[in-house]
Each structure stands twice: as structure tokens, then as C-alpha cells.
Amino acid sequence: MNLAYTDEQAMLRDSADRLLDDLGASREIRTLRDAGDTLGYVPETWARMVEQGWPGVAAPMEQGGWGLGQTGLGLIMEALGRTLTPSPVEATLAMGIPLLQRLARSEEHKALLKSAVAGETRLSLAVQEGAHFDPPSIATTARRHDGQWLVDGRKDFVPDAGFADRILVIARMEDDGPAVGRLGAMALDPSWPGVTVRRVASVDSRHFAEVSLAGVCLPDNALIGALSATAMMSPLEDIVAVQTAAQLLGISCHVFRETCDFLRAREQFGVKIGSFQALQHRAAMLYVELECARGLVRAALAALDEAAPAASSLASAAKAKLCVVSRLAVAEAIQMHGGIGVTDELDLGLYLKRATVLQHLFGDRHYHTDRFARLKGY
């Protein structure tokens, strides 16, 4: 497995970084927070991302994309982690589009996919119910009745549901057909009767939503498709896990760089604090962990693109590892900055909060460590 960046990938990474820096995108989350913004992102920034073609980065060229796969998307995710820039990218590109690519059969759903890849439709994926990600316990149902679907249930902590044009809901299917008891994905318009979206702000100043579905009546063709018979939702779950890990990698590397800069600059007791061996050793240990984390994320992205048999276990390994490493990186960053590290003046607190929200999104480290072990047969 060659983990080196291709020229194309290096160019994508550099252009993504440049775009975000030119936009001053790392200041956005603080600005939105302080202004009491309720949308959740800066429309001009999203427009520039669409203009650059980001929504199509992973999609095959036949679908109007760049064909750079999950590896390409991972580079954008890492950049978004570095800058904390909120946007529809995560939910639309790493959740909605992969689901549609896997399951879309009808003309309508293929058109929805095309529209999302073109950046014209913002998507949201509603899976979790309750405080912990646990697909086997999904209780939202889609019941077949008179040639239609009746959807009942409630989804919690749904990213971007407050502004999404379409919400993709994962429900347990109840019909007499072969799909009974399996999880299916339904595309719904949040403005339809029976759908209530209640926005909730999170500690990282993003916006999630509770999506309540009370007897939502959907036409027959609202079903995009059924997910695998087991409760594990590979490869969709894999993609979300790895792309979240890529963001966490961006966060971790950024705060680590800030920390090393601080160690080199800050003086106490007449010397630079970076000369204290205890801090040097902690920084060095963290450096090695970050190299390991990067290797694992790169390998997991490559495995997804190669549809390797190990892709699912690598995906959970990457998410679990990045949960641990990002927790360490932000904790060490704050601690080593001393008093100023816990002020709101620095951005470290924003990185801590975002990292923690991401750690819990779509399965925390316990969930993914368990999933890894299960996939490895123990």
C-alpha cells in the first residue's frame, strides 16, 4: 500500500488550504457563534466551495465528479478540521452522497444524487436515536400501507437537519416483502406533513436537530434502498467513520503545531519552557502518536477506495484511534499553554469542543473499538 500523496492529491490539499485561508475561514465559527447565528454556516463560503467543485471531489467522473475518491474527500476534511469551518460538506459529502451512491436506483434518487454532487442540494443523514450511536436499537419504523410508507419515530442529534433540503432517514422496515426487519433509507422533504425539525445548538457552536416523524406519509418511491441485513451499515458507516477521523486528524495536527510554537516562544524562569524535558517528552510522544494516526487514516482512506476486505475494520480502527489521539492532543495543547489555554481568547477551546463533538458522532471510541474487535472475529 503506497501511502504517499499523488501530485493530484497534493494539489487538492494545497488548493483546499488556500481557499479556506483566503476566506479567513478559521475565524468563521467564532464569528457565527458571537453573532448568535442560527443557520449554521456562512453561505458565501459554501458557495465558494461549490464553485471549486468540492461536492464532486469523491464522486466518479461518470457521475460528474473528480474521481478522487474518499482519499480526496479526506484531504478536504482534514483542512476543515484545521480551520473548524462549518459547512454542509460533512453531512452532504461524507454521509448523504455515499448513501445515495450505494443505494440510489430510481431516476428520482439518481437525480437527487447528481444534484448533491453539483452542490445544489444539501443533505442530512438521520440515524441516531438517543444519546449513543447504536443502529441495532433503531426504533423508527417505515410501515408499508396501501402502496405507501408510514414513517414514525424520532431521530436525535442529526447534523445539518435544520437547513438540509433533504433528510435521509434510516428506519426499520415493516412490510411483507423480503426487506422486513432490515434498515432502509428514505428520502424526505423536511417540509412534509408530520415532520418536525427542532434545532439544537451544540458546545462547538454547530447546529444539530431532533427530527420527529409522526405518521409521515411517503410515496412508494421514497424508499432509496435497504441497508445490509446485519445492523452494521458498512460501507456507509465506514465512510462516515474515516472522514470524521480525517477531520479529527486536522484538528489534532493544528493544535499540536500551535503547542510547539508556544513551547518555543513562551519564557518562564528565564528560559523557554520548551527546554523543559518533561514537556519535550510529552510533545515527542504526541508527535509519534500523530504520525501513527496519520498513517492509519491514510490507510483507511485507501482501503475504502480499493474496496479492500479490511476496509471496515480499518475504518473503525481509524475512528477509535483518532478519538484517543485527538483527545490527547487538545488536552495537552490546553495544559501546555497554561492559563491562557483555558481562555476563550485563544481558539484552543473551540478545537477541544469540536473534537469532542466529532468523537461522539456516529459512534465513539468504545463503539468503534468493539466494532473493530467484532470484525476481527473476537
Add this chain to the structure above:
Amino acid sequence: MSEELESFRKEARAWLEVNCPPSMRQPYTSEAEYIWGGRKAQFDPPEQEPWLQNMAQKGWTAPDWPIAYGGAGLGREERRILREEMSRLGCRPPLHSFGISMLAPALMKFGSEEQRLEHLPAMARGEIRWCQGYSEPGAGSDLASLRTSAIAEGEFYRVNGSKIWTSHADKSDAIFCLVRTSDAGDKREGISFLLIDMETEGISVRPIRLISGASPFCQVFFDNVLVPARNRVGREGEGWKIAKYLLAHERSMISGVGGKAGTSNDLAERALRCVGEVDGKVRDPALRSEIARYDIDALSFRYAKELMRSGAQGQDMGAMSSALKYYGTELNKRRRELAVDIEGSAALMLQGDDQARAFTSTAAEWLRSKANSIEGGTSEIQLNIIARRILDLP
């Protein structure tokens, strides 16, 4: 693939098929089966000897060396082809040699042509077995403070002192040593690099027993040992520079430890057997979780190494090898501790009868692993190197 390379491959394959004995095509089961050569060599099984000799005659014990030095003068592609053909047949390395891996680079870069011609061919033929004399009881991490002295007396140096942690000194024919030729100036400036014949009068060797039992480590004592001055490599006072150059090589060898980790389900399979299973999972959820965390870390380490190998980061390779050595050895210690946890008290009982009680292999590996984070540069030293050279901390 060029015609020349193709025909080289064909010739290599044909020669190996004829000249590699079947017993030399089995994978190693232990380090005891390595072929070290040397005057005191014991070839067991006997096929080791012709295998070594034939490969040496081809220059394939050191294929990248010039032919004049006992090598085969092969280029990078040819060496890769040779490795592939040997791997294809499962050929064991014909020679393990500290000389080739740890001394030859110094002779190539700092030695005289006379020294190269005197020592390299014998090394490549496996006739002379070398050991390394660096650390002393009073100079481990602080190697530069070494005290073994070499006082110039005409055409000789008179050497007095002691070296420790010298692997296989009791089986070696020669030792390359860091010695102090001067006390003037900075302690590093007074160090020189000396080649010493182990048969010289005044040298004695004592094996060192570890907590894990017998080991290849020894302590070597020099009592007024006279060494010809022409055995000095490089100028007086250049020894430290040569040593630093060589230590980077040693470090990248040891980072292979922990390398097997992450490529097998070994711990998990043992746990399912020894601890039991419920619904296909290891019966003890806490232990299961620790095994999974270890497996994930081992996987990440494997890919960190690949990342480094693919030159993805474009970094200081010496400092990167410190990062790998540090993580790999700490990982290995965790692995061995987990193996003991999995096997429980059964791992901690001695086996065998009254005459020859032995540790279980799990216990022996666990005990031996404690040294991994100390030998070849302690973890603490590696972290210092990372901090200074990669992170640029003051």
C-alpha cells in the same frame, strides 16, 4: 523490465534452485538457527556451511559491495530482484553479520583503502565475526563519557577498560571499539575508533545473564591490550563522528521490533482459547477491549512505518527512526504484558524437570521485552532526539 535485468533474474533463480539446500529454505524457528560465521562457527545443520560459502563466492552476502571487497557490485534493481528470488524460494539469509551491517559502513566512509581490503572480504566470506564495543558500565546513555583508554605507544595503542552489552563477544573474532585516546578538550573530541582482535592477550569475556535467562550479551575486559595503531579507523578524535553515523543504522534495525505486531490476530486467538468465548467474543470484556486497543495501535504503527517508507513526509530519516524505535519497543512491551494477562498464571510457572527448569516462552518474551526500550538507545533518549531534531524544541 530490461533484458539484462530479466536475464539476471533467470540466472539468479537457476543458481539458487541448484545451490540453496532444502533445509535452508525453511523459515527460521528461532535466532539460534542464524548463520554467524567466524572462526568459532558451528554449522548446524551442516548445509549452512556450503550455503554460506557458495553465496559468499557469488558476492551475495553483501551484494551491494564492490567485487574487490567481497561483494557482487549489484545495483538497486538487481538487489531487489535477488531479494525477490530468494524470497520466492524461501531462502534464509546466508549470513548474519554485525560486521556487514554495523562496521562496514564506517570502513566505507572513514576507513583507509588498506583497511577496507584487509577486513571487508573476510567479513563478506563470514570468516571473521565482529562484535560492537561501545557501552561501558559507566557510560550508557552518556556514551561520550566512556573511559576505556587507548594510550599511544609507538606503533601500538595500549588499551585498558571494559565494554558491556557486547552481543556475542564470546563467539566473536574481533571487536570494533570506541576508545579514549585523549583527555584534552571536549570529551567527544578525545574518542577514537579501534579494531581489535579478540584473540589478543589481555582480553577476557564474561556472559551476562538477564532476568529472562541466558542472553548473548557479554562484558569484555581489556587488561593492557596492545593493538596495532593501523587498526584505528579515521583520525584520532574522529571516533564520535563515526559512532553517530553508525548508531543511526543500528536504530533503524531495532525499530523492526514490534514489526510483526498488527499483522496477525495472535493475541485475540490466544485469548479466545485461554480465556474463553461468549457469542464469539472474548469472555472478559475488559481484556477484549485492551486487546482491541493494542491491535489498533499496532496497526497504526505499521502504517506510520509505511508512511515513512513512502517518503511521504520528506523528513530527517534518522530522527524518524527514533520515533519508530520508541513506539515499536513500547508497543512490544505492551504486547508481551497482554500475552501474560491472556495466559494467566499458567504463563508464570516454570516448565521442565528439576534438572532444567525453564520459563514458558510467554514469560521469557515478557521478561526480555523489558530491555527493548533500553537497548539501542533508551526511549527517553529517543524522545530527546524527536524533541530536538523534529520538533525543534530548545
